[in-house]
Amino acid sequence: MDIQKITSELLASGLTQQELADQVPCSQGLINAYAQGNRGKRPTMAIGNRLIELHASRCTQSNPNPQRATVTTRKPAKEVA
Numbered sequence: 123m124d125i126q127k128i129t130s131e132l133l134a135s136g137l138t139q140q141e142l143a144d145q146v147p148c149s150q151g152l153i154n155a156y157a158q159g160n161r162g163k164r165p166t167m168a169i170g171n172r173l174i175e176l177h178a179s180r181c182t183q184s185n186p187n188p189q190r191a192t193v194t195t196r197k198p199a200k201e202v203a
Contacts, residue, residue, distance in 0.1 A: 125165055128177045129156040135180045146172045 132142055139157070143150045148169055155161035156173075165173065 125156050125161075125170065125173065126159040128173050129153060131181045132173070132177055133157055137180075142176070145176060 129142070133139065133153075137145075139153045140150045143153045146153070146169055152161065152169075156165070164170075
């Protein structure tokens with residue numbers, strides 16, 4: 123998923139650009155640039171990770187309570203003998 127889609131979905135979840143910027147934290151202008159696709163696809167690691175965390179907690183369809191984050195883990199791959 124690209125940063126523009128993540129940002130747009132977070133804004134569609136009910137957050138304003140300023141609220142999202144406050145939670146990341148970054149500037150409202152940066153959130154606007156990501157939402158418009160004007161900033162490229164590679165945010166800093168800290169901003170990218172925070173946007174992904176917020177997206178997981180607010181925008182996943184399988185999460186009945188979008189205010190609470192859920193963490194899923196993969197089972198380890200079976201070793202082939």
